[in-house]
Amino acid sequence: xxxxxxPCEDICPYDRSVRWEIHNNYFQQKGGDAWKGDVPYYTxxxxxxxxxxxxxxxxxLQLMEQExxxxxxxxxxxxxxxxxxxxxxxxxxxxxRQLDAEELRYADxxxxxxxxxxxxxxxxAAQNPTLQxxxxxxxxxxxxxxxxxxxxxxxxxxxxxxxxxxxxAVIANYLHCVLPLSVIKKTNGRWxxxxxxxxxxxxxxxxxxxxxxKEMIAHPTDEQIINHLREKVFWGEIEENFFHDILHxxxxxxxxxxxxxxxxxxxxxxxxxxxQTLLLMPDGGVIIISDKGYExxxxxxxxxxxTPSVHGNSFAHSFNFPVAELYALKQECxxxxxxxxxxxxxxxxxxxxKEAKLDTLFRDIYxxxxxxxxxxxxxxxxxxxxxxxxxxxxxxxxxRALQICPHDARTLYYLGLMYYxxxxxxxxLTTFKNGKNNDYFSEYDFDFxxxxxxxxxxxxxxxxxxxxxxNTQEGHHVIQNNMGLCLKLLGDIxxxxxxxxxxxxxxxxxxxxKKELEELRG
Numbered sequence: 001x002x003x004x005x006x007p008c009e010d011i012c013p014y015d016r017s018v019r020w021e022i023h024n025n026y027f028q029q030k031g032g033d034a035w036k037g038d039v040p041y042y043t044x045x046x047x048x049x050x051x052x053x054x055x056x057x058x059x060x061l062q063l064m065e066q067e068x069x070x071x072x073x074x075x076x077x078x079x080x081x082x083x084x085x086x087x088x089x090x091x092x093x094x095x096x097r098q099l100d101a102e103e104l105r106y107a108d109x110x111x112x113x114x115x116x117x118x119x120x121x122x123x124x125a126a127q128n129p130t131l132q133x134x135x136x137x138x139x140x141x142x143x144x145x146x147x148x149x150x151x152x153x154x155x156x157x158x159x160x161x162x163x164x165x166x167x168x169a170v171i172a173n174y175l176h177c178v179l180p181l182s183v184i185k186k187t188n189g190r191w192x193x194x195x196x197x198x199x200x201x202x203x204x205x206x207x208x209x210x211x212x213x214k215e216m217i218a219h220p221t222d223e224q225i226i227n228h229l230r231e232k233v234f235w236g237e238i239e240e241n242f243f244h245d246i247l248h249x250x251x252x253x254x255x256x257x258x259x260x261x262x263x264x265x266x267x268x269x270x271x272x273x274x275x276q277t278l279l280l281m282p283d284g285g286v287i288i289i290s291d292k293g294y295e296x297x298x299x300x301x302x303x304x305x306x307t308p309s310v311h312g313n314s315f316a317h318s319f320n321f322p323v324a325e326l327y328a329l330k331q332e333c334x335x336x337x338x339x340x341x342x343x344x345x346x347x348x349x350x351x352x353x354k355e356a357k358l359d360t361l362f363r364d365i366y367x368x369x370x371x372x373x374x375x376x377x378x379x380x381x382x383x384x385x386x387x388x389x390x391x392x393x394x395x396x397x398x399x400r401a402l403q404i405c406p407h408d409a410r411t412l413y414y415l416g417l418m419y420y421x422x423x424x425x426x427x428x429l430t431t432f433k434n435g436k437n438n439d440y441f442s443e444y445d446f447d448f449x450x451x452x453x454x455x456x457x458x459x460x461x462x463x464x465x466x467x468x469x470x471n472t473q474e475g476h477h478v479i480q481n482n483m484g485l486c487l488k489l490l491g492d493i494x495x496x497x498x499x500x501x502x503x504x505x506x507x508x509x510x511x512x513x514k515k516e517l518e519e520l521r522g
Contacts, residue, residue: 003201005230008213014194015180015268018217019229019315023178026220026313027117032124035085038312043345044173044290045084047405048372050091051098052365053288056349057169058099059361061106064168064284076106077167079113079280081147081273082175084121085441086131089114092171093139094407111138113167115145115153122156130440147175148272150280167280172273172289176324177316179269183306184252185235186262192235193242194306199230220313227310244268251326259301265294265320271327278331278352286358287350293319295339295346321346336362343373375404379411386414391421409439416449425456445470448479460486477507484516493520 009018027034035041043049057078064070083089089112100107116122122142125131134140142156152161183194206212216225243249248271256262277287308315321337325348328335334356337348349362382397398415405411412435419428432453436446448470454463464486470479484499497520503513
């Protein structure tokens with residue numbers, strides 16, 4: 001269908017563009033479903049990443065007790081901004097308990113503040129059985145919190161806001177890449193701000209274009225609106241009061257002083273979040289930021305476009321880690337970060353103290369040997385060999401990934417498939433059962449794979465039960481056919497025929513079910 005593009009805003013600064021309105025509406029309305037295929041989260045939330053964070057927090061707690069900023073009887077509040085599905089929260093709590101296994105100094109006092117600015121996301125997350133259990137035991141609770149104004153929060157289910165308690169640690173995964181920012185450019189010693197005017201496509205036949213555009217922007221959960229967004233870019237010289245704070249200007253100028261030309265993501269939303277978060281923390285508290293982003297200041301050199309990546313109807317920019325690090329140092333905090341261009345994410349640690357005490361530990365677990373990067377590399381190597389059908393090599397790399405993340409449902413699922421392909425059904429069955437116990441968000445159909453494996457082992461009644469629990473058993477022709485095969489081998493011919501018929505009703509061209517039904521009817 002023919003379409004024309006209509007401007008949906010006047011020319012405006014980039015951080016006030018309709019793009020941000022679409023992004024915010026998407027998260028407010030999509031809730032937990034945003035993370036089911038659209039928005040990435042695994043790299044910063046998996047078992048290895050959570051253990052890295054837990055080791056930093058655990059050592060920070062020890063130091064705070066020694067220094068007197070944490071009383072041995074105090075509740076330990078750990079706040080995570082933009083908690084998403086809760087994958088990180090579950091893994092972090094388990095990691096802290098593992099570190100605390102013998103002394104029980106901290107895990108029993110932990111209160112994990114699971115937060116988001118979109119209430120629907122919290123409502124969805126609160127339905128998860130593992131998170132429900134943690135909430136019931138008092139380890140975790142859900143709060144509506146704005147990362148740029150975290151001084152107050154509202155507990156999910158309450159109507160009144162409350163003061164946010166002192167937090168020993170604040171964790172931000174894939175958050176700072178979506179906080180408000182400006183894009184600025186230096187050319188011949190002068191600074192310019194990015195302005196845009198966005199347009200959206202209007203299908204032929206739409207008469208009330210203003211109403212149509214308002215509806216698209218207000219309810220961006222179905223169509224890929226941001227992918228269809230067209231922006232005209234304009235550059236205007238920045239005004240004297242452009243920077244939100246003189247310190248912001250000084251940090252950016254210091255880092256780009258030697259560049260004749262520079263293009264800079266100015267993360268004023270991140271600066272605000274860091275400022276307000278530090279107010280929540282006792283001396284010795286830590287902020288851990290993990291995100292995709294610039295690993296060094298040279299990434300700002302030259303003239304180029306700061307193009308965001310699109311996820312559903314949301315978007316994210318590369319976070320400016322060099323700017324954030326220098327800003328923390330200017331705030332009389334200690335800061336240390338990764339700067340490896342081969343990392344898919346970078347991590348910044350901010351200590352609220354003047355003398356660094358965690359930098360050696362940070363370098364050990366994030367730079368000298370990064371277990372999260374290793375686990376990711378092994379997993380992706382396994383997937384590469386799996387795609388090539390080199391199952392022995394795929395198995396080897398999945399096993400190595402599992403040594404680092406022994407409870408990772410994703411790795412367990414694909415390792416189980418490799419065992420099945422290698423005709424090792426006992427190993428496959430054990431792996432699938434382990435994976436099912438750790439699949440907190442039902443992302444993988446372990447029941448279906450258990451059914452196939454039990455069938456291969458000749459345990460037809462058990463296979464039938466597993467198939468009946470499969471995620472898509474009612475609406476999938478293969479599962480219905482496989483249930484028919486189990487019943488046939490168990491001697492229930494009428495039941496088998498019924499399932500073969502169901503398979504054909506779902507897919508009339510499914511030859512295997514046709515053949516089985518014909519054989520039964522003789």
